[in-house]
Amino acid sequence: MRSYIIKRLFQSLIVVWLVSIVIFTTMHLTPGDPVTILLGQRDVSAEQMDKIRAKWGLDQPIVKQYLVWAGNAFQGDFGKSIAYNGVSVIDLVLHRVPNTALLNLYAFVLAIIIAIPAGIFSAVRQYSFFDYATSGFAIFAMSLPNFWLGLMLLIVFSVWLGWLPTFGIQSWKSYILPCISLAAMNAAILTRFTRSKMLEEQKQDYVKTARSKGVMEKNVIRKHVIRNAAIPIVTLIGYRFAYILSGTVVIEMVFAWPGVGRLLVESIFRRDYLVVQAITLVAAIIIVVVNLITDISYTFIDPRVHYD
Amino acid sequence: MKNLKSIFLACFVLCIFSIGPGTVQAAEDESKYGGTYILASHGDATYLNPFFPGRNSDQNIIFNIHEPLYRLNASYELEPVLAEKYEVSGRSWIFHLKKGVLFHDGEEFTAEDVKYTYEWAMDPENGAETKSNMSRIESIEIIDDYTVKITTKETYAPFMTSIANHRIVPKHYHEQMSAEEYNLHPMGTGPYKFKEWVPGDHVTLEAFADYRQGRPYIDYLKMVPIPEPSATAISLETGNIHSSDWPLKPEDTLRVIDSEKFHVYRGQSLAVNHYLMNHLNPFFQDKRVRQAMMYALSREATVNHLMKGLAAVAHTNISPSLPWYEDDVKKYSYDPEKAKQLLAAAGWTPGPDGILVNADGERFEITCELLMGDQLRGSQAEMDSQMLKQVGIEMKLNYSEMGVWVEKMVSGARGEWNYDLALMNWTFSRQTDPDSSEYFTPGGSNNWINWDDPEMTKLLEKGITTTDPDKRYEAYSQAQKIFAEEVPFLYIQFWDNVHFIAKEVKGVPDPSTVTWPFKPVHDIKDYWIAKD
Amino acid sequence: MSVWRRFVRHKLALVGALILLLIIFVAVFQNQLAPHDPYEVNPAFIGEGPSWAHPFGRDQIGRDLLSRVIYGTRVDLKVGFLATGISLVFGSLLGTIGGYYGRIPDMLIMRFIDTLMAFPMLLLTMLIVATLGSNINYLLIAIGLPLSARYARVIRSEVLSIREKDYVTAARALGGRDSGIIFKYVLINAFPPIIVLATFNVAEAILLEASLGFLGLGIQPPDPSWGSILGAGRAYLRSYPHIAAFPGIAISLCIFGLNFVGEGLRDALDPWLKT
Numbered sequence A: 001m002r003s004y005i006i007k008r009l010f011q012s013l014i015v016v017w018l019v020s021i022v023i024f025t026t027m028h029l030t031p032g033d034p035v036t037i038l039l040g041q042r043d044v045s046a047e048q049m050d051k052i053r054a055k056w057g058l059d060q061p062i063v064k065q066y067l068v069w070a071g072n073a074f075q076g077d078f079g080k081s082i083a084y085n086g087v088s089v090i091d092l093v094l095h096r097v098p099n100t101a102l103l104n105l106y107a108f109v110l111a112i113i114i115a116i117p118a119g120i121f122s123a124v125r126q127y128s129f130f131d132y133a134t135s136g137f138a139i140f141a142m143s144l145p146n147f148w149l150g151l152m153l154l155i156v157f158s159v160w161l162g163w164l165p166t167f168g169i170q171s172w173k174s175y176i177l178p179c180i181s182l183a184a185m186n187a188a189i190l191t192r193f194t195r196s197k198m199l200e201e202q203k204q205d206y207v208k209t210a211r212s213k214g215v216m217e218k219n220v221i222r223k224h225v226i227r228n229a230a231i232p233i234v235t236l237i238g239y240r241f242a243y244i245l246s247g248t249v250v251i252e253m254v255f256a257w258p259g260v261g262r263l264l265v266e267s268i269f270r271r272d273y274l275v276v277q278a279i280t281l282v283a284a285i286i287i288v289v290v291n292l293i294t295d296i297s298y299t300f301i302d303p304r305v306h307y308d
Numbered sequence B: 001m002k003n004l005k006s007i008f009l010a011c012f013v014l015c016i017f018s019i020g021p022g023t024v025q026a027a028e029d030e031s032k033y034g035g036t037y038i039l040a041s042h043g044d045a046t047y048l049n050p051f052f053p054g055r056n057s058d059q060n061i062i063f064n065i066h067e068p069l070y071r072l073n074a075s076y077e078l079e080p081v082l083a084e085k086y087e088v089s090g091r092s093w094i095f096h097l098k099k100g101v102l103f104h105d106g107e108e109f110t111a112e113d114v115k116y117t118y119e120w121a122m123d124p125e126n127g128a129e130t131k132s133n134m135s136r137i138e139s140i141e142i143i144d145d146y147t148v149k150i151t152t153k154e155t156y157a158p159f160m161t162s163i164a165n166h167r168i169v170p171k172h173y174h175e176q177m178s179a180e181e182y183n184l185h186p187m188g189t190g191p192y193k194f195k196e197w198v199p200g201d202h203v204t205l206e207a208f209a210d211y212r213q214g215r216p217y218i219d220y221l222k223m224v225p226i227p228e229p230s231a232t233a234i235s236l237e238t239g240n241i242h243s244s245d246w247p248l249k250p251e252d253t254l255r256v257i258d259s260e261k262f263h264v265y266r267g268q269s270l271a272v273n274h275y276l277m278n279h280l281n282p283f284f285q286d287k288r289v290r291q292a293m294m295y296a297l298s299r300e301a302t303v304n305h306l307m308k309g310l311a312a313v314a315h316t317n318i319s320p321s322l323p324w325y326e327d328d329v330k331k332y333s334y335d336p337e338k339a340k341q342l343l344a345a346a347g348w349t350p351g352p353d354g355i356l357v358n359a360d361g362e363r364f365e366i367t368c369e370l371l372m373g374d375q376l377r378g379s380q381a382e383m384d385s386q387m388l389k390q391v392g393i394e395m396k397l398n399y400s401e402m403g404v405w406v407e408k409m410v411s412g413a414r415g416e417w418n419y420d421l422a423l424m425n426w427t428f429s430r431q432t433d434p435d436s437s438e439y440f441t442p443g444g445s446n447n448w449i450n451w452d453d454p455e456m457t458k459l460l461e462k463g464i465t466t467t468d469p470d471k472r473y474e475a476y477s478q479a480q481k482i483f484a485e486e487v488p489f490l491y492i493q494f495w496d497n498v499h500f501i502a503k504e505v506k507g508v509p510d511p512s513t514v515t516w517p518f519k520p521v522h523d524i525k526d527y528w529i530a531k532d
Numbered sequence C: 001m002s003v004w005r006r007f008v009r010h011k012l013a014l015v016g017a018l019i020l021l022l023i024i025f026v027a028v029f030q031n032q033l034a035p036h037d038p039y040e041v042n043p044a045f046i047g048e049g050p051s052w053a054h055p056f057g058r059d060q061i062g063r064d065l066l067s068r069v070i071y072g073t074r075v076d077l078k079v080g081f082l083a084t085g086i087s088l089v090f091g092s093l094l095g096t097i098g099g100y101y102g103r104i105p106d107m108l109i110m111r112f113i114d115t116l117m118a119f120p121m122l123l124l125t126m127l128i129v130a131t132l133g134s135n136i137n138y139l140l141i142a143i144g145l146p147l148s149a150r151y152a153r154v155i156r157s158e159v160l161s162i163r164e165k166d167y168v169t170a171a172r173a174l175g176g177r178d179s180g181i182i183f184k185y186v187l188i189n190a191f192p193p194i195i196v197l198a199t200f201n202v203a204e205a206i207l208l209e210a211s212l213g214f215l216g217l218g219i220q221p222p223d224p225s226w227g228s229i230l231g232a233g234r235a236y237l238r239s240y241p242h243i244a245a246f247p248g249i250a251i252s253l254c255i256f257g258l259n260f261v262g263e264g265l266r267d268a269l270d271p272w273l274k275t
Helices: A002-029 A034-039 A046-055 A062-074 A089-124 A129-142 A146-160 A172-202 A205-212 A217-242 A244-254 A260-270 A273-301 B002-017 B021-032 B056-065 B111-122 B159-164 B179-184 B229-237 B250-258 B287-296 B299-306 B336-345 B375-390 B402-413 B454-465 B469-486 C002-009 C011-028 C065-101 C103-118 C121-132 C136-163 C166-173 C178-214 C226-235 C241-269
Strands: B036-041 B070-072 B078-080 B083-089 B092-097 B137-144 B147-152 B192-198 B202-207 B220-225 B262-277 B311-313 B365-371 B394-400 B421-426 B490-502
Touching (some): A002 A062, A002 A273, A002 C103, A034 A046, A034 B402, A062 A273, A089 A217, A089 A260, A129 A172, A146 C178, A146 C241, A172 A244, A205 A217, A217 A244, A244 A260, A260 A273, A260 C121, A273 C121, B036 B056, B036 B229, B056 B192, B056 B202, B056 B220, B111 B147, B229 C226, B250 B490, B287 B336, B287 B375, B287 B469, B287 B490, B299 B311, B299 B490, B365 B402, B375 B394, B375 B421, B375 C226, B394 B402, B402 B421, C002 C011, C002 C241, C011 C241, C065 C136, C065 C226, C065 C241, C121 C136, C121 C178, C136 C178
Antiparallel strands (some): B137 B147, B202 B220, B262 B421, B262 B490
């Protein structure tokens, strides 16, 4: 077991290192350099451009640039933003982390408090009206692209009805629409998943045994079914959480949300290398760590899982 | 009952005492103070530094923190700001500065700061964007604390525009730090001082209490970036913001005008909307081909339908709203037949698929470079490519991101052929001054189109080296005639710049007097927000 | 037989399959079905709302929106199926090589896969599009490459479990060539999970195209795709909301169809899920 954990840790480190190489090379292979984007339209001589490039170290050989960046990043220094002319990347990103984190946290909480009870009840009352209605709604919500849902909500609630703000964070009301847009698909997936896991567990032998022994149905569900169905459900939540950046990017663009996702998209467009590299690297580390924790915790939770 | 009576009495007494003009004024003035003005900007702030003032969004901030010696006001007239007056004789310009002007840290503004600022801009080491404004300066001399003498290298007519384009930084403060540090903590003599900048979220300025004309009424100016034009329109309509520094889509503009909740400032843009044309492409070398393309485009359809009438057809590179505009030039109305004749005369004959072919068997196929996400111009190019197809020219569209796009254009100035056409809006003058030599003369730093017409070069050179307004007018009028005859690029239209300020904001310029491109917050020191 | 019956019994899967067939029908017969030329600009009718002659209305330069959505169908299905195809072939190849040969090839491939999986999907796609450009072929690579990691994982684990099974050992003993054995047994056995995964991935690829189109990075105008129409409509949200609404409905329907065909297949192909 210990050797397995050490092995997984080592593999994860290699992956993070590979990610850093991939992200660095793709960014630098991309046509268009940040200095031209910043100054290209103005009356700036070629020497001036070279000077600015030198200031950002962009004139160095690419391998050296990588080593400098990776070395600094390893010590927690992600450098300075070119587009923001000198603002430290860490500051830039950290300012936005709470916005993205809170939005996603609320969206997750919303999805979970809707989905888990809905899933459990649908399973307990299988084929009831509630079950059909929930399934129908979940099926519908699952097929909506979140950014399109966001746009439509924006039209209805902000434009036509004028109830909710349209962009950025102005008050708690600003969270409502992006939250719903983000939560919809997760809630739908989670509802259906919870329902099917519950149904699966209900058909297990131990449940039948408990029932035949006369244990009250409420207790059967509470003590056995939910508890056993919880493991895969928690895993799914963890898995979806690791990939939040994918979902949040477009939603942040829709609602002009001052979060990490929008910073990332804008930085890709501006070729603000260091910002893109920092965000991607951190996102990748989160994914790797979540996967690592999931794998390792499996070995503790489920005695059937073995690794060699 | 007795209470009511005493209240009446008290009111009466108060009224009597407050009848004196001074007190009424003071009470009213007092109520003007306070509030936050929210401005939506198209992009986030990048450089809060008067040496790097290129972007619209940054200007809202920089221009309220820093001041120039002279400025162009809302009517684009020269107006003294930090200077009292100036004298000019030949190449020497003497500026008399105002006394008792304070920077935000309480230090006094003097001639030292002027010399320091201009010299910093001129120093190529610093890579200032404003360097070209100062490039004609030979020397700067401090005569006393409040007098500066500047000598230009030659007689240079647009010099005051350069002065108006450069804002002053405090020497004692700026020299202590790097340009990057300064960006994050700018300081000047302006009506507002820097409070905070949360990148991506907002920049906030605070009223400067010791401003020489008195503290501005509005407490804070807050600029929030809203990258989505439709979100900006919605935010205006729902009252979330007071104004936007970026024009809205024509449809949105008309609707916001109709809402009657805004002061509306409509002025013609100085930038011409045009297809930049790279003359290294041999197809474009025949004048008749360029003229034919002008005839092939229904610019009226673009103005009326796409722009909803919020634009005017262009006839030269200079905006009709400028006094330098020459109307007596060759004009091109929509005439596809004439276009076909001209193309035939230039040796182009229709090929099997309807697209023209020349003597060498080359198809008339060109590519127009567009910016990704540039909706309005993208639509325009799509409409125009259909019109060009009707005369046998195939215009393909290629969208790329900003960085790639700019590189293609800039490479044109280096004599490389990386694009055929590109649709953009650009000002071919120095604001109100008609100088466009850097765009149209060989070797000009922004001659992206590789244009070389000796006659035009001569006229443009004459235009900047004479100071007599009549002779200048004559030179530029001739240059415009050549421009319209030769068609260095396909000029389409001048957009109307429509800007809004919420009606609750008072003290704003009278919309009927503003005919120029208007910047909503450049005069915010005079505004106040009515409380309801 | 039993697979087919189980699939048909799954009501939602059947509905999904019908929708999908309809969408494929639209894509195939786009020339016959589109009421107007999807490229024909008409400045005088910019942004016109839905009417009998133009059921979806017109777009921001007066083109018939229904025709553009119809023409976009083929583009999107192409992106969905081809990108999935690319990832399937590439991923299967990696997984087979890794699983069958083990040791160093396997280690290299596994780290490569882990690296792909460590990127948020949309992010990697955006970066590849930014690097290569947004021509449709590059778009297929940008979407297909990140998706391939999943197939590689599935195939590899199938290969690992099947490699030691008796019939493969037997086949090898009988003198079968390695590649022959792999294709004959391993890929056939790995087919059920792969086909289910692929169905979901087509939906995901279409969603990615839409996201890229929305960000302005997808298929570029004047060519219609659901994502690019939606992206253009975003800018006219206030004035012409129908431009963004209709392609979104098309995307939702398509994803609905694919998701439930995928679920139906999963249930039908996985005998262990049945009780």
